[in-house]
Amino acid sequence: MKLILFLIFCVNLTQEKSSYSFDGSLFDSKELEYDEIDEKATGSVFSRYMADSKAQLILDLDLFHHFFNYAEAYKNGAEDGNLEIMKYAVEMVEKLKAFDVSAPCVGDMLHLAWTGVEYATHVEEHKNCSDCKCTPLFQQKKNERHWIFNVFDAMGKVPAGISSGNNLWVGSWSTCRKIEVVKNRQGQKWKGQYCLANVHAYERDNPLKNIGSVDAVDKHCFEPVSPTNITDDGQCFNLFPLLKFGVCMPNTCTDHDVKRMLTFAIRAAEAMTGMNKVCDVSVECRVESNSDAMSQNPLAMFALYLLIATTVIAIFGTLYDLFIIQNNPPESHPAINHGFIKFILAYSLYSNGLEILQSKKRDGEINTLHGVRFLSMCWIILGHTYYYIGASLTTDNLIPTLINFPQQFYTQIIVQAPLAVDSFFFLSGMLAAFFFFKKTMKADKPPSMSPMNPISWLLYYVKRYTRITPTYAVVMLFDVTLFTYVSNGPFWRPIEKQGCRHAWWTNFIYLNNFLLQDVECCMGWTWYLANDMQFHVVLMPILIITFLKWGMKPGMIVSSVIMIISSIIKLVIIEYKDFPPAPLLTAKLQIVKQLDEYWNHVYVRPYVRCTPFIIGVIVAYLLNAWTTKDQKDLRIKLERKHVIIGWTCSTILGLYSVFGLYWFAKTGDISEWWKILYILFGRPAYALALGWVVFACTTGNGGPVDTILSWRLFVPLSKITFCAYLLHPIMLQIYNLSRPQPFHFTTFGQMLRHTVEAVVASYLMAFFFALAFEKPFTKIDEMLLPSTKKVEVKSKKVDQELELLNQSRN
Template sequence: MRILTFIIFLCSTIYNISCFNYKGGLLWKAEEVDFISTQCQESIKLFKENLCTNGQDDIWALQMLDASSKIPIGILSYNFGELGNFNQCLKIKSKNYVIMGKYCLGNIAVNTSAIDEDSIYIKSHMYMKTVLTKITVGIKLNGNPTMAICIPSNCTDDDAKKLMSSPELGVSVQSVICQTIENVYPELTKEAIVAISVLSTLILIVILSTACDLLYSNKIENLHPILLAFSLYANGKKLFKIPRRSSNLSSLDGLRVMSMVWIVMLHSHSVYTSGPVSNAKDIVNFTNSFMSMIFINGDLACDTFLIIGGTLITFVYFKRQNIHKGNYKMSVSVVLKHYLHRYLRLTPPLAGVVFVSATLLRYMGSGPKWPYIVNNFEENCKVYWWSALLYIQNIFNVDRMCVGHSWYLNVDMQLYFFSPLILWLLKERTKTGIGILIFTSLLSMSVSFIRGYVEELSGVRSTYYSKSSSDVYMNTYYLKTETRATPWLMGIILGYILSGKKYTEIRLSKKIIFPVWFLSLGVMLTCVFGGHNTLRRPEYFRLQNAFYLAMVRPSFALSVAWVIWACSTNHGGVINKLLSLPIFQFLNKFIYSMYLLHVTILYMIVFASKGPMYFSVFYLSYWFWGIFMLSFGLSIIWVLVFESPMMAIEKIIFSS
């Protein structure tokens, strides 16, 4: 019914235009009904006069009409992303009147219960109604249809909203975004000028440091290391050099890189399908397919990162204990250094993204939906930059996160805060420490189950059949440390096991190794594809979904834990050789910056689009690899400017 109403709405508003017998459409509403501003009414009258007299050499009205939405091709395939002609509208300027083009994009909401069956609009399209009432969607689509109109610039945003609404059809405009040429190309703000100055200074420092390195490092023996901290030459040599590793944890490099690939796949799919698409029906069909679960469940890669993070914390600490023969004490200074190291490692690259997002993002593109970037990414970072840099966004301003995908860093940093206490317990009270870790893991799983059951959450990230909204899913389960902690806690235990010599010297027979490998891979596949029925079935099973939410992450993490243990104890075979390839060691250096950059790049490309995109698995794959390579290229710059210099400075600070 929503499709039917939207089609009739477009027919009755856009196509009912007759210069000589004009009885329908937006212009009729504006001229006959006193519901818009006076200046807008006058402009609309001039619009009609210019349109009906052909305008001679001034065809601004025809250009406005041409730039507005029409009935799109393929509307029965859910082509609801009609955007009109953005650039054409903004370039319109009347030669005879003070009239310029204003582009307005509205989100159309349809309330079928409010339709007036006696309306002339409905009656004039009875045949279409008879045919189209047979069409059913069967699910609730993500988002609402959009409609663009090009109107005179002295009409207000509220005028545009009223012009696009149609109470007789139960059609209202939830929100409207209007842009003029001045909005699209704004002047630099004070914040933007400061940002450009700061970034220019940083680039200058990099250039001077590189020049100092190339010209004087071989001539001056005691050249202070701080002068070389920003050197592209010095940092580049370290970055592109792949040293031989003696560590038995080299498989972690491959796991990290593959997890990053999976995360980019997830976000490529979610952002691509959230933008204007000309065949949303194909998205519905693909999302209900079995193979779509590879994209939808890509967030399990974050659990791989969590278990790797937990593993490294305990492994490094207890290896250090072995070197110091158990005398490495967790003193106050050691704990502070522990925290400072982590903060300095993560924050500079993140601060760079936050800084650019808060000040310069609006100047990096334009398009019908570009204000979404400004109103969300930029405004959120202007207000809540501090919570992003304190890693507490998933607690205090969940609905207005700056750099939204940094939620993972919040979870990781909050868990890391408790690591000194956990390490002390494992060293001094080993059995008690392991008991607490197991209990906390079970508690986290219980919280996931309870929230999933109470809030009626879907087991997988889809709003097609879920009882609750995606915001509830994100705010009560997906972003929360207490529901994501189990993989990290498993990693803590795994790292402790791997640091002990007696555990790493265990040798298992092939009769045990092969079944466990198959079991582990089977559990992984079950976690990825097992929720398919939860996604595609209209019936909602509360207990099943809650149980899935409680078990999917621990189960997947346990399988990853086996992979790490097997590869670290020479039980990995071909898989260990694959994950330990030198190329992964190289790519691993860019993973963090890629994670920070790729989502912003995705949104910038999608919301700068001037027309709807076409969805297919081929285009999605093409899109994914393009985003991956672009993110990789930009991450090289980000590492050289933000990561590597701070690592060099940190080394200088701690060595002194």
């Protein structure tokens, strides 16, 4: 109804203002291409009314106020029985055919308009109705047609907080979806369908370009027009829309139909106001049809059957484990070695749960890593909580939040959360190298464990691939299928917009940080897995062979050379592309546009991110080289002064890496030498600080830090962190996209609460995923590809049996 009324208003006013009139008929095909000549706007649609550049928060939406003011007037006209307005609405709907609007959509829009005419007719005929005879009939007729006001009420309206950048005029998704009325004697129904329109402005009206600028807000008024300062290249500003507008339409209208009607209304409004600000309109209607049902999606049904089958096997395996295995001695059930029995026992929730919840510390293990792993994941979830709320574009005060966010000192902990990813690179390199060194630095190492044996490396790669890929694949499968159907609402959309249709294979060959980045980013947060796999394939053999074959000094030299080359490459790319020293928000929000390119050229590239991995390998070597050969005791006695120096330097390096760019974040300005210094040493400083923490705690020099990081509660949480890493972005996006109304940033306490909720929800989901998928896949992998340790044990057992056999023969 509101759209119809706005079209009427546009037509009336366009005919009245000859200076903005179109050539020829208002509805001819020429205008449908929108090539009319509009007057050039004199100022930015976003900022021309703002006198203070630091207060430039507004998305000036006066262009759309006509829509709502006059639509409200026509609504009142319907309630007052103004038949002329409602009849004109019918005429306008009939002309929608000329806009390439489908016939079913036009038919339902016509039914809506005629219902409005009938409602106004009843109001007009019964204005003087006051006795008991006519009132009931009048009320009955009104009630039968009152649903048209529900359509109007479900539409988006001008909200509060426009001056704070509130561009979410979403209306009521639930109200629109409840509309369902019989429209003819055949029993066919007029059903409400919620559509969300995204209105995009031109790049020349970028609302971020002057925020944080020291130039006068009216600087452009005094600059002569020249080819060098003309920025109107016709491109759209696509970081976020000028307006998100909810409309309630009949379910017979397609996205194309709604887009055509909205685009014409906007072009007419621009012609009346002399502005040309909207470059594109996109519409997504939330229609329910049989083709959209999960039952019509073969991949989704496969995922559902897989989930059901897994549940059945898990129940059967758990019951068999509890009633057969646990209640009888091992020798009483020889079938336990049967392949099928091993398979179903791999899904035993009881055994898998005990393994996950086991928190016993073991000698010779680096127990500190459990705390580092869990706390680093909490840090990542904290950063992602902010990121996914902002990226979902479901926030009604996004711009003022982005402006104020970098001003606070403590927010550096949040914006520098990407440093926590370096914790996992460090842990990955250290753990793999530690156990490799532990096996190969023994005097009685088996020949198969020689670093020069290509077979050992091949087995290492296969084992690493089969260890993580099955769980990764299941999460991706559920992400693009079952998780698509878990919710709905005005902002709801699939987690993966393109369903990973194009780039899924790049994830499984672990090259998704290089291939098809400009086509599709499938599970974008898994760039880490690609980098990690590339480190193990390329860097691990180089470093391991160098350390084992030539010793500490050559190993340190090679490691240092690789890290220096990595830092130089990063410096060259950032200086050449004029990128910021780190991917963080600043007072000058123009940096937001740079972060996308920073992601592709710097953030996900292994030759830039390899330093923490290398430092992890170095720490692993030192722990093995400076302790006993059997590694039963990893303690090293250090002098007190060395411990103090180590912890002091570690603290300084850690604080520098996290807070070293605070002034840059606050002002948006940074000196060239400080920028270069942070590019070269910012991330390495964090990895070195973490390396000392792990080394000191493992060797008995950690004090209370070791006590905290080795807390037994962290052990089970650490075991399910891989699943939490894969699942937490999905959980956050489901939460953000399921909201019926926009989110509003308030305090840090609010976000801290959301972070705690996200951590709890992610780890709960991770626990069940680990029980049902990760643990079973690991056990099945061990059945098919036994680990080296098990092969060694089996080999020793065979040797002992042969020796006993020879003795008996003698």
